[in-house]
Amino acid sequence: MIPRNLAANPRLSHWVSVRPDGTVDVRCGKVELGQGILTALAQIAADELDVAYDRIRMVPATTDSSPDEGLTAGSRSIEDSGAALRQVGAEVRAVFLAAAAKVLDSSELSVVDGLINDTVSYWDLLDDVDLDVEATGAVEPKPVAERKVMGTSPGRLDIPDKVYGRARFIHDLSLPGMLYGRAVRPPSRGATLVSLDTSKAAELDGVVEIVRDGDFLGVIADREETAVRAAGLLRCEWAERDSLPDVDAMPEFLMSRRTEDVTIVDESTSDDAVTTVAATYSRPYLSHASMAPSCGVARWDGDKLELWTHSQGLHPLRLDICRSLGVAIDQVTLHHVEGAGAYGHNGADDAAFDAVLLARAVNGRPVQVVWSRADELGWAPFGAAMAVHIEADLDAVGEVVAWRHDLYSNGHVSRPGFFAAPALLGSQLRTGTPPPVSMDPPFANGGGSERNSVPLYTFPGQRITKHRLLEMPLRTSSLRALGAYANVFAIESFVDELAFRAGVDPVRYRLRHLSDERARAVITAAADAAGWSRRGEGWGFAFARYSHHGAYCAVVAEVEAETSVRVKRLTLAVDAGAVVSPDGLRNQVEGGAIQSTSWTVKEQVRFDRSRVTSTDWESYPILRFSEVPEVEVVIVDRPDRPSLGAGETAQGPTAAAIANALHSALDVRVRDLPLTPAAIIAAL
Known part of the structure; x- marks a missing residue:
C-alpha cells in the first residue's frame, strides 16, 4: 500500500533527484524546527536508496518544488x-537496478553506496533513468535487518551552522536592496485606530514608507534600528474596550461559557x-x-510575491495570503528558512504576512520584519487555557466502576488555511474582522482539546465529554501537545x-489497571531506571501514550519544595517503536520534558481586563539554565514495530509527575497550573 503522503504526491521526481556529482537531493514537505527531523528523514532515505548518509542533501521546503505534506x-x-520517503527510496532504487540490469545484462545485482555490482553507479545511469514517474507501491522497502543507517546517530545536518554561528536562520537572511519593517500593534484586542500623526516619524532620516491599511499600521526604513525608532514616533489614538476575563478565575470562566x-x-x-x-x-x-521572535521576509515583483518564512505550513499559509489579497496561487512562492523552534502555531505566519503587506508598498524591494519581544509574547496565538473535571465512582472495595471526564477549552487550531476567512493577524487588522473561533482536529486524527482525554487504563463506564468554547477572549492555536498536556x-x-486513597503504590496501581504490554514495559523501565523502589519524599510518577497513536512515555520526577518548586531530576522511559536516531529521540524527549517543566512550575500568560500584560521575560518567566533538572532518557527500542512520533510525548506525563512529586514532598495537592508559591498557598 502506498503511504498517504506519497499517494498525495506520487511522482518520484518530486521527492528525489540523483546528481552527476554523486549527491542525492531529497525533498519533503516537512520543515526543520530544531527537532532534527531532516536528519532522521535523511537517514531513512539513505537506507532505502543504499547510499551513504553524507551523500544526502535535504532541500529546504518550497511551494514551487517540494511535495505538499501539509503541516509539520x-x-x-x-x-x-518517513513512511513516504521509505517507499520513495525503495522505488527509486528499483528504477536504477532495472536500468543496471539492462546495462550489465544481469539479474543478480547488489548495491553498496550507489555502486551496483562494483561496476556501474547511479550517477553513471542518469541518462538511462527517468524518475518522472508515479510510485506504484509494488516495491517492498527493506526489512529491518537490512537497514544500516537507521538506528544509528549520525551528526545532525543543522547543528554545525548553529554551533559555528554561520548564517542559517531567517533572521540572518540578507537579500540585495533589503529594507526593514516594523508593525505597530493596537494596545489591546479589539482596539480601533481613531487618529494617526505620522509627522515625527516621517521626518526621521532613513524612513522609506509609513503604511496604514485599516487598523494595520507599519513603517519601512533602510535600517532596522531606524524602523524601530520610527514605529515608536507614530502618534496613535486608539479606542479600546474591556474584553478579557479575570485571569485569576479562569476555570470558573471556562466552565460557565457557551460551548459546543x-x-x-x-x-x-x-x-x-x-x-x-x-x-x-x-x-x-x-x-x-521562543528565544528568538518571529520573522518574515517578502518581496513583490509586479504582481508576483516571493516570501521567506519559518512557518510550519507553507501551503496553508500561501492559501490564506492569496485569499487575503485576492491573488492567484501561482503568483505566490514560499520558501522555508529555519527560525527559533516553536512546536506549534506561533507568530511566524503573522510576521510573514506583516512583511507581505509592508513589501507591497515598496514593490521590487524585499522587506524584513522581525517582531519585538512584546509582539511575540503579547500577540502570537496562545496555547488554550483549559479546565478538566474528573469524577470516579468507587465500589465497596474502592475499585473504579465509572469514570467521567469533562474538559473545557477553546479549540487548539486557528492556523492559516483552515477557515473560510483568513486567520492572519494582519488580515484581521486590515478588515476589522475578529479571529475565527479556534477549532479542533477530528478525534480520529488525535483531536485537539480532547487529545489524550481517554485514559489507557481499564476503567469501566467511561464517559468523556468535550466542551469547546464558542467565544475566544484571546487568540488560541496549536501549542506543543495541544490538549494532551492538560488532560x-x-x-x-x-x-x-x-492510588493514595487506596493505599497502593502509584506504580503498582497503574500496572494493575493496564492491559497494554508496551505501556506496562515503559512504566517498569522508568521506575527501574529511577530507582523507584528506593524513593523518598518528593518523588512522583506519571505515564501516557501520546495521542493514543504516538510514543509511550513514563516519567519519574524528583522535586524539592521550599520557597518554590525545584525539579531536581527527571527519569523518562519512552517506546517510539523502531528508532531512527537514538540521539535524536533522546533530544526530543529531553527537550519536551524541560519545556514541560518550565510550563508546569513557571509559565502563565497574564492580562488585565483589556490587555495582555506578560510581554517580557520578567512578566513571563521561563525556566533558566540554572534551573534545568538532570534528565535521563531510557529508550525501549522496538525495531520490529513501526516508528512512532515522540516530539510531544513527554509534555503531559512530565507535568503530572512533577505535581505528584510535589504532593509527596508537601502533602499538598495543587490542581491549578503553574505550581507557583501562590498556587501552593491557595491549595493549602
Missing part, C-alpha cells in the same frame, strides 16, 4: 513523511458505586516563548489521588 505538526513526521459539547466516549455505568470522588484541574494560557496532567494527578 502532531508528531507525525516520522510516521507519515461533544461526547467522545459514552459507556454504560455500574450500579455498584458507593462513593464518588471528584477533582477539577486547570492550566492557564501559555505562550510559545494527562489531570488524569495522572487523579490516578495518583486514587
Whole structure:
C-alpha cells in the first residue's frame, strides 16, 4: 500500500533527484524546527536508496518544488513523511537496478553506496533513468535487518551552522536592496485606530514608507534600528474596550461559557458505586516563548510575491495570503528558512504576512520584519487555557466502576488555511474582522482539546465529554501537545489521588489497571531506571501514550519544595517503536520534558481586563539554565514495530509527575497550573 503522503504526491521526481556529482537531493514537505527531523528523514532515505548518509542533501521546503505534506505538526513526521520517503527510496532504487540490469545484462545485482555490482553507479545511469514517474507501491522497502543507517546517530545536518554561528536562520537572511519593517500593534484586542500623526516619524532620516491599511499600521526604513525608532514616533489614538476575563478565575470562566459539547466516549455505568470522588484541574494560557521572535521576509515583483518564512505550513499559509489579497496561487512562492523552534502555531505566519503587506508598498524591494519581544509574547496565538473535571465512582472495595471526564477549552487550531476567512493577524487588522473561533482536529486524527482525554487504563463506564468554547477572549492555536498536556496532567494527578486513597503504590496501581504490554514495559523501565523502589519524599510518577497513536512515555520526577518548586531530576522511559536516531529521540524527549517543566512550575500568560500584560521575560518567566533538572532518557527500542512520533510525548506525563512529586514532598495537592508559591498557598 502506498503511504498517504506519497499517494498525495506520487511522482518520484518530486521527492528525489540523483546528481552527476554523486549527491542525492531529497525533498519533503516537512520543515526543520530544531527537532532534527531532516536528519532522521535523511537517514531513512539513505537506507532505502543504499547510499551513504553524507551523500544526502535535504532541500529546504518550497511551494514551487517540494511535495505538499501539509503541516509539520502532531508528531507525525516520522510516521507519515518517513513512511513516504521509505517507499520513495525503495522505488527509486528499483528504477536504477532495472536500468543496471539492462546495462550489465544481469539479474543478480547488489548495491553498496550507489555502486551496483562494483561496476556501474547511479550517477553513471542518469541518462538511462527517468524518475518522472508515479510510485506504484509494488516495491517492498527493506526489512529491518537490512537497514544500516537507521538506528544509528549520525551528526545532525543543522547543528554545525548553529554551533559555528554561520548564517542559517531567517533572521540572518540578507537579500540585495533589503529594507526593514516594523508593525505597530493596537494596545489591546479589539482596539480601533481613531487618529494617526505620522509627522515625527516621517521626518526621521532613513524612513522609506509609513503604511496604514485599516487598523494595520507599519513603517519601512533602510535600517532596522531606524524602523524601530520610527514605529515608536507614530502618534496613535486608539479606542479600546474591556474584553478579557479575570485571569485569576479562569476555570470558573471556562466552565460557565457557551460551548459546543461533544461526547467522545459514552459507556454504560455500574450500579455498584458507593462513593464518588471528584477533582477539577486547570492550566492557564501559555505562550510559545521562543528565544528568538518571529520573522518574515517578502518581496513583490509586479504582481508576483516571493516570501521567506519559518512557518510550519507553507501551503496553508500561501492559501490564506492569496485569499487575503485576492491573488492567484501561482503568483505566490514560499520558501522555508529555519527560525527559533516553536512546536506549534506561533507568530511566524503573522510576521510573514506583516512583511507581505509592508513589501507591497515598496514593490521590487524585499522587506524584513522581525517582531519585538512584546509582539511575540503579547500577540502570537496562545496555547488554550483549559479546565478538566474528573469524577470516579468507587465500589465497596474502592475499585473504579465509572469514570467521567469533562474538559473545557477553546479549540487548539486557528492556523492559516483552515477557515473560510483568513486567520492572519494582519488580515484581521486590515478588515476589522475578529479571529475565527479556534477549532479542533477530528478525534480520529488525535483531536485537539480532547487529545489524550481517554485514559489507557481499564476503567469501566467511561464517559468523556468535550466542551469547546464558542467565544475566544484571546487568540488560541496549536501549542506543543495541544490538549494532551492538560488532560494527562489531570488524569495522572487523579490516578495518583486514587492510588493514595487506596493505599497502593502509584506504580503498582497503574500496572494493575493496564492491559497494554508496551505501556506496562515503559512504566517498569522508568521506575527501574529511577530507582523507584528506593524513593523518598518528593518523588512522583506519571505515564501516557501520546495521542493514543504516538510514543509511550513514563516519567519519574524528583522535586524539592521550599520557597518554590525545584525539579531536581527527571527519569523518562519512552517506546517510539523502531528508532531512527537514538540521539535524536533522546533530544526530543529531553527537550519536551524541560519545556514541560518550565510550563508546569513557571509559565502563565497574564492580562488585565483589556490587555495582555506578560510581554517580557520578567512578566513571563521561563525556566533558566540554572534551573534545568538532570534528565535521563531510557529508550525501549522496538525495531520490529513501526516508528512512532515522540516530539510531544513527554509534555503531559512530565507535568503530572512533577505535581505528584510535589504532593509527596508537601502533602499538598495543587490542581491549578503553574505550581507557583501562590498556587501552593491557595491549595493549602
